[in-house]
Amino acid sequence: MEKFSRFFFVGFYYRAFYRPRGIWDYWEKFIRRAAGLGSVNTNTAHCYRDKQYAFCDVAVVGSGAAGLSAALAAADSGADTVLIEREPILGGGLNYHRFDADGEAGPALRAELVERAEHHENIRVYRDTQCTGRFGDNLLALVHGNRMTKLRAGRVIVATGSIGQPAVFHYNDLPGITTGSGVQRLMRLYGVKPGQRAVCVTANGDGYGVALDLADAGVEVAAVVDLRQRPAADPRADAVRERGIAVHPDSGIVHAVERDQHVAGLRITRRSQAERAGAPGTDIECDLVTVDVGATPAISLIAHAGGDVSYSDETHGLTVRELPPGMHVAGSVAGPCSLPGARAEGEAAGRAAAAGAPAALPVPTERDGPANDPWPIFAHPKGKEFVDFDEDLTIADLRNAVREGFDSIELVKRFSTVGMGPSQGRTAAVNAVRITADQLGESVEGARASTNRPPAIPERFGHLAGRGFDPIRYTPMHQRHVDAGATMMVAGAWMRPAYYGRDGQAAVREEVQAVRGNVGMIDVTTLGGLEIRGPDAVEFMNRMYTFAYRKQPVNRSRYLLMTDDTGSIVDDGVAARWADDHFYVTATTGGVDSVYRRMLWWNAQWRLDVDIANVTAAWAGINIAGPNARAVIEKLDSDIDFSAEAFPYIEARSGHLADIPVRVLRVGFVGELGYEVHCPAGCAEALWDRLIEAGREYGIRPFGVEAQRVLRLEKGHIIVGQDTDNLTHPEEAAMGWAVQRKKPFFVGFPALKARESQTLTRRLVGFRLPADTDPLPEECHLVIDGDRITGRVTSIAYSPALGRPIGLAFVDPERTEPGTPFTIKGNGGTLIEAEVCTAPFYDPDNERQNL
């Protein structure tokens, strides 16, 4: 690959595959395969993931010296504190970093702070938890195990520390070359001896600490290579010299030596000579090179919150310049920092956060900490000095990108993909910023890294999805339907019996016959229910619905049709009037919530003295219908007289049935003698049981939604939303009779008048088909006239009563005379001849429901 690499310059793909047009689609799959991006395993086992909210006064992200100190100070001040640590144990750098010559400062402090934090009553600890993002108002996303916790924090203290940065030199991508803290973690946290013979490259005291750690672990330390001309005093450096380890100050790196695809040595020279072609130097054999040339603050959360982070010429690194509101920092995230400094800052931040005081931003240059080298970059005539290890980008790649005219880091990023790999620029951004500024000939002071957005690390879709919450509504008689073998269907949020049994066709036929010839009952609990009460109840009804309600007698029901602002039908139902100032209104199953919203919305403007209550779930309903309905209902104890004379069609009564409070409406949706019995939901199963018991001697049958659809279609009743659409106005739906035009106003009236002055473009009619039509057209099949679409089928079913298929359809308004033929375009383009006929199809004089 190396031999070809000079052909794979930055931008190679953009240039090689953009012409001819469309060729990328061809090459893409080969390139992606060659890139080794892996593939998605679609057979991954599902697992239960969920989410949880959490709240706290102070959230501390990171549990190093600064984080622990901050959490303790906040908790001591009485704040409800959450401490978040990415690793399974608390302590951060205290667990592995060597702060002093004898290596005791870290563990000692850790023991003290962790012990306190873990037992503090005001601190909740989240271990093994990644804070992947900070969102508005200090909402933190915490991913741990199978859960995402959404933590709402009053204040956030970012104590996320810093990330060791690589040096850039020829072959710096060889295995065996790593950061100092990397090998310290391997040794201290994982018990791994990282090599046999090491060279420690450093630009501050930390590299000496690494050398001591390695020596303690039995690794031969060949040399400490210090990039500084005059290294500052550090007890760790003295300890290194005492152990007889060679120290090379003022050094530069010429290149790494490769053997068997692993580092085998490092060539060093005087720093000023390092970039000279063919520079002489000293080769040091080793199988491990550690690098401590500086660190960059882990600023993701600060950046998510809109904090200002830019390069500082004084600290030679990215530096937090301005904190977002509600956020504090402590420790090395604010710049190079010593251990006592981290503690002090943590404590100060913890106290300030708990008190709700303003955040203080430490001044990095006033702090004592491991320095950043300003330019740990050693160009080599043969290149291969990697800046971005994920994206294989070298110094030359970035310089070339700038030469191409991509003259800012954001553009360089997009062109070269620097920082777009899995490490998201954590190890590449600083050097990329330095090189870009250098190539531009600009000062690096104030330069910004590319934008940092959540998530800070990759998240699983499962974490984002969590557990699904999709409430299902059951009627109180649900268990009875299930026990009776009902096939259930979804109706809005509800489950309803479609029919009883498994053979739909036979069940529907028998259920329809039971209602027409005997008696059946259907659970109509899902119908919406609204109470309209108050002195202005009538006025309110008159404004909301198209009909007139002022003269509606008490204890009588009346049809309801609701139109919206545009005069289009949005709902229908029945209103029973219980008192001058009290209407009980039903609405469609799917429409009631929007009807209720509309009512509240309108009355917020009208300010009528009326109370509107949605009582849908409180009232269950059973419609018992059929020639024997009265005989069955009269078997139950009641204070209501169900005789035809005392309780005729369209009347409504309230009272008791079988000791259960009921509201009974004589309605005719299915076109037979029937009672729609409404009762409190808690008593509905008992009432259902009593009616089934009473009906047993008549062979009463429960019927489902499918049978009801056939029954109502035989009566020519529309279903709003099925036989109407969002633009259907009453005249189109042949519902003009339900509009009271003498009223001054109802919602939709002005629009309706305007629309009715236009030519009608369609009209809903009943139609029938020959008995042997097969297959039947379906709902939404088009009604055509030659090459013109004139309408569509809205409902169709085989009518057992008529012995032929019937339906409702929109047709040309000029062709609505009964007997007029029209054409339906069925499946596969078959043309089916239908005939307009009058609805109701069955019992046109409505004699049966008036019994």
Next chain:
Amino acid sequence: MAVTPEHFNRRSFIYPRLVEAGAEFDEVVDAAVAARYPHDAPALGLVDLSPLPRAGIKGPRALEWLAEQGWPVPAENNQAAHTESGGLVMRLGNREAFVLPAPRGDGETVRALEQSIPGDGAWHMPRRDSHAWFLLRGVAAVECMAKLCGVDLRESRFPRGAIAQTSVARLNTIVCRDIAGTTPGFHLLADSASAIWFWDALLDAMQEFDGGPLGVRELD
């Protein structure tokens, strides 16, 4: 003879679940309430109080009328006050209140209240039928609720008697922190038609806290 839910006209919205869990029932007022289960009381318990009476009153005169009847009406909205018998008067708004009896108190009083609501500006709301009533009780109640509800229910922010009319497991729910007892508890009042779904969702969320159904007789 053992008390069974089906012996009564009024039944809990979720009684098949309670029977399935082996509940033993007590007769309370006019229905059967799950009194105990064939296992030790769980650390986090879910009590079905749905069969108990409760009264909703709504309208411009609702609060005034309730106070006239001698019920303690809270001074502010979204606050509950303790009644003499240990029940709660929840003030949901300037025009609406919701009265609960104590889980083991006198439901008859609340039932009588419900039947005496006059109308005419203080209208009856069928809360016993529109809302299922569960009590989630246990030390882990706050943490468990945090899996289902976005409101900060820590006691420092949501003290005893505080009410949130919010969403729990995507269901419109009235949440009220219990006033009585030492164990944290939340009264949850939500759509009765979704009660089975809600009960299942709550038990699912309670699992990690060793939660389970709890009977009224197991309340201290």
